[in-house]
Amino acid sequence: MKVVVDAMGGDHAPGVVVAGAVAEARARGAKIILVGIEDQVRAELAKHQGTATLPIEVVHASEVVAMAEHTLTVKEKPDSSLMVGMRLVKEGRADAFASAGNSGAVMAAALFGLRRIRGVARPALGSIYPAAPAPCLIVDIGANADCKPEYLVQFAQMGAVYARVIFGLDNPTVGIVSNGEEADKGSMLIRETYPLLQASGLNFVGNVEGKDIGKGAANVVVTDGLTGNVIVKLTEGLVSFLGKLLKQELTGGIRNKAALALMIPGLILTLPGLALLYPTIAGLRKQMDWREVGGAPLLGVNGVVVIGHGRSDARAIRSMIRMAENSVRQGLVDAITTALAG
Amino acid sequence: MKVVVDAMGGDHAPGVVVAGAVAEARARGAKIILVGIEDQVRAELAKHQGTATLPIEVVHASEVVAMAEHTLTVKEKPDSSLMVGMRLVKEGRADAFASAGNSGAVMAAALFGLRRIRGVARPALGSIYPAAPAPCLIVDIGANADCKPEYLVQFAQMGAVYARVIFGLDNPTVGIVSNGEEADKGSMLIRETYPLLQASGLNFVGNVEGKDIGKGAANVVVTDGLTGNVIVKLTEGLVSFLGKLLKQELTGGIRNKAALALMIPGLILTLPGLALLYPTIAGLRKQMDWREVGGAPLLGVNGVVVIGHGRSDARAIRSMIRMAENSVRQGLVDAITTALAG
Numbered sequence: 001m002k003v004v005v006d007a008m009g010g011d012h013a014p015g016v017v018v019a020g021a022v023a024e025a026r027a028r029g030a031k032i033i034l035v036g037i038e039d040q041v042r043a044e045l046a047k048h049q050g051t052a053t054l055p056i057e058v059v060h061a062s063e064v065v066a067m068a069e070h071t072l073t074v075k076e077k078p079d080s081s082l083m084v085g086m087r088l089v090k091e092g093r094a095d096a097f098a099s100a101g102n103s104g105a106v107m108a109a110a111l112f113g114l115r116r117i118r119g120v121a122r123p124a125l126g127s128i129y130p131a132a133p134a135p136c137l138i139v140d141i142g143a144n145a146d147c148k149p150e151y152l153v154q155f156a157q158m159g160a161v162y163a164r165v166i167f168g169l170d171n172p173t174v175g176i177v178s179n180g181e182e183a184d185k186g187s188m189l190i191r192e193t194y195p196l197l198q199a200s201g202l203n204f205v206g207n208v209e210g211k212d213i214g215k216g217a218a219n220v221v222v223t224d225g226l227t228g229n230v231i232v233k234l235t236e237g238l239v240s241f242l243g244k245l246l247k248q249e250l251t252g253g254i255r256n257k258a259a260l261a262l263m264i265p266g267l268i269l270t271l272p273g274l275a276l277l278y279p280t281i282a283g284l285r286k287q288m289d290w291r292e293v294g295g296a297p298l299l300g301v302n303g304v305v306v307i308g309h310g311r312s313d314a315r316a317i318r319s320m321i322r323m324a325e326n327s328v329r330q331g332l333v334d335a336i337t338t339a340l341a342g
Numbered sequence: 343m344k345v346v347v348d349a350m351g352g353d354h355a356p357g358v359v360v361a362g363a364v365a366e367a368r369a370r371g372a373k374i375i376l377v378g379i380e381d382q383v384r385a386e387l388a389k390h391q392g393t394a395t396l397p398i399e400v401v402h403a404s405e406v407v408a409m410a411e412h413t414l415t416v417k418e419k420p421d422s423s424l425m426v427g428m429r430l431v432k433e434g435r436a437d438a439f440a441s442a443g444n445s446g447a448v449m450a451a452a453l454f455g456l457r458r459i460r461g462v463a464r465p466a467l468g469s470i471y472p473a474a475p476a477p478c479l480i481v482d483i484g485a486n487a488d489c490k491p492e493y494l495v496q497f498a499q500m501g502a503v504y505a506r507v508i509f510g511l512d513n514p515t516v517g518i519v520s521n522g523e524e525a526d527k528g529s530m531l532i533r534e535t536y537p538l539l540q541a542s543g544l545n546f547v548g549n550v551e552g553k554d555i556g557k558g559a560a561n562v563v564v565t566d567g568l569t570g571n572v573i574v575k576l577t578e579g580l581v582s583f584l585g586k587l588l589k590q591e592l593t594g595g596i597r598n599k600a601a602l603a604l605m606i607p608g609l610i611l612t613l614p615g616l617a618l619l620y621p622t623i624a625g626l627r628k629q630m631d632w633r634e635v636g637g638a639p640l641l642g643v644n645g646v647v648v649i650g651h652g653r654s655d656a657r658a659i660r661s662m663i664r665m666a667e668n669s670v671r672q673g674l675v676d677a678i679t680t681a682l683a684g
Binding site for chain 1: 410484487522526528530532551552554566571574575602610612613614617
């Protein structure tokens with residue numbers, strides 16, 4: 001199995017992308033094709049020891065679609081890392097594509113390069129939300145700002161396949177984001193989609209409110225790409241905001257500095273306890289950390305495509321590669337194809 | 343100044359509503375009309391000492407609109423606490439209306455009982471979001487699940503008046519929720535509203551992403567009621583989820599219990615420091631606590647209406663009463679009327 005990794009994608013490309021790929025190849029023997037401007041990619045590879053013996057290939061792509069460029073720029077740049085990478089998958093020279101680059105452009109490149117699975121009206125972007133006790137897949141989180149009821153039903157079908165194949169759930173529950181639990185709540189789009197989901201044969205549990213997504217109200221939650229995007233970005237912002245707020249407020253001001261200084265002897269005494277507690281704290285951090293999730297799966301195109309966060313560091317790149325491999329291993333694309341043909 | 347308080351509204355009515363009203367009347371001499379089923383209200387009043395001398399009146403309303411009932415139930419219950427209360431405001435016998443009851447029903451009662459301000463297409467529900475460094479008003483958070491560009495422009499105008507009059511900001515910034523910062527991002531609704539906001543004379547700062555709402559990206563953020571509702575409920579759910587997760591994970595399992603026991607001597611030593619730190623911790627909790635906010639202002643109807651959280655406790659009821667009084671004192675309705683006539 002080979003994963004194409006877009007060496008030029010992300011805010012810290014190509015440095016962290018190459019670092020992440022090297023780490024995955026070294027740790028697990030992951031087979032990776034780095035696609036991008038060859039000189040730059042090789043210069044980054046040279047910063048790491050012994051990469052010549054790792055299962056990493058480099059494929060040259062002369063163009064780059066920048067983070068802020070318009071989605072359709074991919075049409076004007078047929079030799080971009082995105083388009084070259086998609087062709088490698090299309091031609092069977094690789095099994096999956098992963099990029100932390102411009103999400104809109106990656107989606108457009110996937111659509112042009114790999115085409116849709118037969119019967120799919122609109123590919124959709126999923127996101128694994130850190131719900132407890134079980135993770136939750138939210139679809140769509142940004143590929144389709146304006147949706148029709150039929151699109152949402154397909155998002156639900158594709159999401160349910162993902163939850164079955166990747167989360168390993170027999171009969172995953174499916175909900176739709178709304179502004180109230182009752183069946184008559186929601187926008188016109190939601191109220192029209194509701195009966196279609198009820199009749200879809202999916203394990204539909206009805207409307208899901210914002211406050212219940214994180215509680216695992218459904219294994220798959222469908223919504224239009226605008227609302228889904230706001231949900232995901234709000235969550236990310238809030239988690240980071242709460243952390244910063246706490247840090248900044250607690251360390252600001254003479255009074256608080258004095259308080260913290262006063263606490264030092266006591267805190268030293270708590271160290272053995274803290275050490276015991278550490279796995280739990282680390283687990284909690286991991287659960288809320290998007291770097292561990294791996295990226296957003298693009299559902300509905302003819303190939304495995306994973307889109308990572310623009311701010312990805314090497315750890316996030318590694319998770320993204322593993323997620324792509326896992327989707328190939330579990331036969332995600334075939335499973336969606338079968339589900340939508342049935 | 344007199345505030346009508348819906349004694350029958352909220353999950354814990356009439357007990358906590360009466361308790362909150364009594365506390366406000368006692369602490370600040372707030373003049374309150376409790377509207378509801380008189381026997382029940384008087385029975386609750388009797389549980390408190392010396393209420394006979396407090397500036398609290400009781401007005402009987404024989405009907406109640408329950409939390410789960412349909413919005414339009416208010417039409418079939420003209421003697422509900424909601425409709426009776428709105429009439430008190432309409433007839434000038436009170437200055438504002440506050441309820442922690444069924445939000446949809448309160449909005450419908452306000453619309454029927456007080457009517458819209460001339461020129462307002464759709465009243466909208468605001469919510470004060472705990473952004474830092476300055477609070478942010480989000481409009482709409484649930485009154486209008488389906489919106490047109492003109493509605494959003496009016497939400498922005500009314501929200502800007504609120505920010506000027508209540509937050510005391512000279513030229514409040516206004517943003518629109520979208521799935522990207524660039525002007526071409528968003529649903530069709532957002533892309534059509536964008537140029538109208540640019541031409542509105544408001545201090546428009548463009549698209550605001552979910553992750554930036556809490557950072558104070560704009561003083562007023564407009565969105566359709568579906569997205570706004572999801573934002574507010576997601577935030578509430580996430581704050582409570584993070585708290586519970588931390589508590590549950592840290593106190594579960596023998597290992598963690600042993601860890602916490604080990605830390606006790608150290609923690610005792612930190613107590614003097616913690617005491618010094620306490621005001622900061624309390625301030626942080628307060629900032630993230632919806633009970634302190636006061637409720638959601640309904641903008642665009644001919645009178646001050648504040649809708650509290652269904653789960654309101656006596657403290658939340660007190661904040662709601664103060665918010666209603668403050669909106670009257672600052673002349674909110676006249677200011678909106680003038681702004682929309684201009």
